[in-house]
Amino acid sequence: xxxxxxxxxxxxxxEGLGTFLMSPAEAEAASLAALEADYEHIDTANAYxxxxxxxxxxxxxGVARDKLFISTKLWPSVYEAGDAAIEGTLNRLGLDYVxxxxxxxxxxxxxxxxxxxxxxxxxxxVRALGLSNFPQEKxxxxxDHAEVKPQLVTVECHPYFAQSDLREYLSQYGIVIEAWYPxxxxxxxxxxxxxxxxxxxKYGKTPAQVILRxxxxxxxxxxxxxxxxxxxxxxxxxxxxxxxxxxxxxxAKLDGTKKYYEATEEALAGYLAIKPDFDAQE
Numbered sequence: 001x002x003x004x005x006x007x008x009x010x011x012x013x014x015e016g017l018g019t020f021l022m023s024p025a026e027a028e029a030a031s032l033a034a035l036e037a038d039y040e041h042i043d044t045a046n047a048y049x050x051x052x053x054x055x056x057x058x059x060x061x062g063v064a065r066d067k068l069f070i071s072t073k074l075w076p077s078v079y080e081a082g083d084a085a086i087e088g089t090l091n092r093l094g095l096d097y098v099x100x101x102x103x104x105x106x107x108x109x110x111x112x113x114x115x116x117x118x119x120x121x122x123x124x125x126v127r128a129l130g131l132s133n134f135p136q137e138k139x140x141x142x143x144d145h146a147e148v149k150p151q152l153v154t155v156e157c158h159p160y161f162a163q164s165d166l167r168e169y170l171s172q173y174g175i176v177i178e179a180w181y182p183x184x185x186x187x188x189x190x191x192x193x194x195x196x197x198x199x200x201x202k203y204g205k206t207p208a209q210v211i212l213r214x215x216x217x218x219x220x221x222x223x224x225x226x227x228x229x230x231x232x233x234x235x236x237x238x239x240x241x242x243x244x245x246x247x248x249x250x251x252a253k254l255d256g257t258k259k260y261y262e263a264t265e266e267a268l269a270g271y272l273a274i275k276p277d278f279d280a281q282e
Contacts, residue, residue, distance in 0.1 A: 001013050001014070001015065001038070001040060001236075001239065002014045002015075002216060002239055004176055004219070004221060006128055006151040006152070006174075006176060007149065007151055007173065007174030007175060008128060008148075008151055010099070010127050010128045010151065012041070012069055012099070012100070012128070012152075012176070012221065013039075013040040013041040013069050014216050014220075014221055014222065015039070015041065015212070015216065015221075015222050015223070015224075015235070015236060015238070016034075016039060016040070016041025016042060016043050016069065016071070016221070016222070016223045017030060017031060017034040017039055017041070017042050017043065017223065017224070017225065017226075017232065018043050018180065018223035018224060018225035019031065019042070019043060019044045019045075019048055019050055019054060019225060020045070020048055020180070020225055021048075021225070022048065022050055022053075022225070022227065023050065024049070024050045024052065024053035024281060024282040025053070025282075026050075026227050027044065027048070027050035027053040027054055027057070028050075028053040028054070028056050028057045029057075029227070030225075030226065030227050030229075030232065031053070031054050031057035031058070031061075032057045032060060032061060033229040033232050033233075034232050034236075035057065035058075035061040035063055035068075036061070036229075037229070037232055037233040037236055038236065039232075039236060040067060040068055040069055041068070041069040041070075041071065041099075041223070042054055042057070042058070042068070042069075042070055042071070043071040043072075043223045044070075044071070044072050044073075044093075045072055045073035045075070045102075045104055046072065046073060046074060046075040046078065046088075046089060046104070046276075046278050047073070047075045047104060047274070047276065049276065049278070049281040050281065051072060051089060051092040051093050051278070051281065052092045052093070052094075052281050052282065053281075053282065054070075054093060055092060055093040055094035055095065056094075058070070058093070058094070058095070059094060065095070068099075069099040069100070070093065070095065070098050070099050070100070071098065071099060071100035071101075071102065071130075071223075072089050072093065072098055072100075072101060072102070073101070073102040073103065073104040073132055074089065074101065074102070074103055074104060074113060074117075075104050075105075075271075075274070075276070075278070076104065076105050076107050076108035076110075076271050076272055076274075077108075077272075077274065077275040077276070078113075078278075079103070079108045079109045079110055079112060079113035080108070080109050080112050080113070081116075082116055083116065083119070083120075085113070085116060086101070086116065086117070086120045086125055086126070088278060088279065089101075089278075090125065091279075092278065092279065092281065096125070097124060097125050097126060097127065098125070098126055098127070099126075099127045099128060100126075100127070100128045100129070100130055100151070100152060101117055101120065101121075101126040101128075101129055101130070102129070102130035102131060102132045102152065102154060103117075103130070103131050103132060103134070104132050104133070105132065105133055105268065105271045106131070106133060106134040106135065106138045106263075106268065107268045107269070107271050107272055108271075108272055110138075110142065111141070111142065111145050114129070114142055114145065114146060117129050117148075118146070118147055118148045121148050122148075128151040128152065129148055129150055129151055129152075130150055130151060130152030130153060130154060130178070131150050131152070131153050131154070132153075132154040132155075132180075133154070133155065133263060134153065134155075135263075136165075136166055136169055139153060139169075139170075143173065149173055149175070150173070150175050151175065151176065152175065152176050152177075152178050152221065153166070153170060153175055153176070153177055153178070154177075154178040154179075154180055155177060155178070155179070155180070156179070156180060156181045156259065156260060156261050157177055157178075157179035157180075157181065157182065157215070157220055158179060158181050158182055158183065158184040158190065158211070158215075159184070159190065159193075159211060159214060159251050159254045159255065160184055160187075160190060160254055160255070160256075160257040160258040160259070161255070161256070161257075161258065161259045161260075162218065162252070162255040163177055164255060167218075176219070176220075176221055177219075177220050177221070178220065178221035178222070178223065179215055179220050179221070179222050179223070180223060181260060181261070182211065182212055182215045182220070182222040182223070182224050183208055183211055183212070183224060184211075184258070184260065185260045185261075187258075187260075190211065191206075191207040191208055191211065192207070193207075193254065195247075195250050195251055195253075195254070196210050196211060196251075199243065199247060203241045205237075205238070205241065206234065208234070208235070209234065209235070209237060209238050210243070212224065212235060212238045213238045213241065213242070213243060214243060214248065214251050216238065217242065217243055217248060218248075
């Protein structure tokens, strides 16, 4: 494993397991498989409805808590819930603290939620703070109002959309980008790009492993999701080779080709109406 040093000096594993779109049973099994494959970072969220399952996997794994990096995200429906939002997610995970707490969507009273997160940060219930899906102007708004600046911004990021402009903006604050589509939403076309098939052959890796390696060398945190134990292990087998500067430049030629997700105002407004009973998850 390789690590990123966040702007508050917290050490974060560069790769973790994402549990988006996993049922509780799937998330528990995948998290256990990841921990058995020496992953140290598991990512979940209120809205994934599998925080309890991730917590069960952590408990069953027997891995010491201080060896793990656990991330979760607050959903907009709890942005104004104050301390209860933090306590709820900790209780569901069965943990005394989380390593990274993230605001999931840039809607609702996210500034109030950020203040709540800052309080939890100062109390030791959270070790680092982040934003998910926030556009640059809203990231700037949070930074302007924040006492504790963000450590992480989670966005779509892959060789087709390397987030060059956002990356440059965040660099002045030492904020890390985390990619939630590091493999381009499982796009076979991306993995079949000649640059990746050529490099995969050279290094004895799969195109997917080469793409994940590119992300890591860009300084990007990655959370590829998989329910297949073999794929989970393969996704972490990327730390025994390194792309050259020339090869990184070749991959850079793909930037600007494709984006998979576009947040519309209608979709963002719809998130405010989604108010699950998070404690009812299995």
